[in-house]
Amino acid sequence: MSRLETIISELSSISNNPRKAMEDYKKETGKGSVGVMPYYAPEEIIHAAGFLPVGIWGGQKSISKARAYLPPFACSIMQSVMEMQLEGVYDDLEAVLFPVPCDTLKCLSQKWKGTSPVIVFTHPQNRKLEAANKFLAEEYRLVREKLQTILNVKITDEALNQSIETYNENRKAMREFTDLAANYPQIIDPKKRHAIIKARFFMEKSKHTAMVKELNSELKSLPVEAFTGKKVVLTGIMAEPNEVLDILKDNGFAVVADDLAQESRLFRNDVPSGTDPLYRLAKWWQEFDGCSLATDAKKSRGPMMMDMVKGSKADAVVVCMMKFCDPEEFDYPIYYRQFEEAGIKSLFIEIDLETTSFEQTKTRVQSFSEML
Amino acid sequence: MFTMGIDIGSSSSKVVILEDGVNIIAGEVIQIGTGSTGPKRVLDEALSKVGLKLEDMAKIIATGYGRSSVEEAHKQISEISCQAKGVFFLVPSAKLIIDIGGQDVKAIRLDSKGGVKQFFMNDKCAAGTGRFLDVMSRVLEVNLDEMAEYDARATEPATVSSTCTVFAESEVISQLSNGVAKENIIAGVHQSVASKACGLAYRCGVEEDIVMCGGVAKDLGVVRAISKELKKPVIVAPNPQITAALGAAIFAFEEVRGANI
């Protein structure tokens, strides 16, 4: 196996087995893990405490117990997170960071069924005011205080600024990776691309950065080959389960960029520079745009995606619509119309973590490839 | 030259044999679909009707939900592309296709050359599909092919508001037991099917001519309800159940001809 293949396979196995990653971290450092619910939690605070931040993104699962607690039209990802809570999957976490930028999360944050302590905090939605930064920095101060108490460690400004740098370096490496991956679709297929990105939720960030940097330089040393398939940009909350990505691959699609909440939205902006780390983290939220969870009166998501399509020379956009996600559903007609006006083709597929039948997705993707 | 299109749906199997890309010499339908004996039977029926053998076919293309399980086919193409091809062949002025089959509802927008410009499919749910009408016809004890006549006699269409087939079924049962006339209930059922399909059509962009195909297009009650909702005339494709198979047969012809040029 070449070095490149080894790195890809290691990152893939980490992304497929978060529990092992948590156990390994504990063995190595003696410290535990803190869960991070979607979306946009300041993971850096956990990192600065020396604990492992672990992303909670549900998983492919049939839902039964969660039905007792959630309406049937709650989004698919939170149905699976609730099911896993009830199965005790998250009970080894020292704490769980719980942002509440949508109604589903707001309600869910009040009925956590696991045993770990939950730290809920709010992102302000009137984001462009200076007061928003002050409010969010104060929220983060409370998060830090609660974490200090639960984890019994002191989280200094210095350590936090250091963690922000570590994270920014990871973000930079990830941006480079996604750009490179677009040039090597024969090597980085949709599933591998996703696994490499997802691994960052279960690894200490500087380790992930080191592996991704090595991967990037291995990729760069290879010749770029012509790609005869079609290139797409993915948008939505996430593109899982893997069957969906395999269907894209089987129909000759390469993912050349993404606007997924689980992927590039997390690393397309760095945390800005400054001295007060909590203020810096808060400011990131103010500067962040193009996401259904961050109020944007200008609705810049469509134009941002159109730039992405142009920049990555993509043929089309694939909308990965999380089943019953109202923020994403509300955004869709707005950017869809902008795409139509600009002549950008798009495909709508539904992301359902419970399903095991992918016939409909296959038909949609195949038809789309025939249409392009 | 003969080419064949096979469309294996969830609840029916269809075959078209095309001569020289223009003459439909066979168009057979059997009302059972993928996973059954339907595909084999409809194939044999079509061939024996015109006295041809499988080997006489220059190319065979399969489409539909069960397209990947047709061993006889040389290739498979999605039913959206085939539907567009077949409908455009029959109605060259078509701009929007509404296709309602056994378990899928699709709206397909065409460009002026008949290419697919955009399409939307229903969610994984039987509401608004042929299956929904099957269930209702059973509960109401009215044959599917009589539903349009009943609908035409409706005086005050009932409201069937549930978006779920199972709930809609109990809604219909309670209306029956409250003495609501079957005619009015059926008109309500048709409206409910129409509202699902029109939702997809609105997403796609409504542009005339609007053509309906798929098994449900044979129910004129649904066609009328769709036309009323869209406030535009709706053309029913000739022999609407075989349009995707026809499209597959045309693709097969074009591929052979393309290879021979």
Ligand code: SF4
């Ligand atoms: S943003 Fe959408 S998918 Fe995510 S928790 Fe909220 S409703 Fe669910």
